[in-house]
Amino acid sequence: MGTLRGTARDAEGLGLLLQQGRLAAGLTQRQLADQLNVSQSYIWSLESGKDVKVLERIFAVMRATGVTMSLEVPDGQPQR
Incomplete structure (x- = not known):
């Protein structure tokens, strides 16, 4: 399947x-x-x-400042 990548723009995307x-x-x-x-x-x-009010506040700050969040979801077990 490979690594999934995505950009979270709001709490639902995250x-x-x-x-x-x-x-x-x-x-x-x-x-x-x-x-x-x-x-x-x-x-x-x-x-x-x-x-999740705190997440919405974080994403509001990110939108206001132009900051983005990109995440990767690797196949298999996560590193601990």
């Missing part, structure tokens, strides 16, 4: 890339949440771009 990374790592939302010691609903909120 969430999609995070979801792709989780799936590429072969993890469920619950498994990732347990690994990070957070709730599964928190992982869901990040991946869906919902109710």
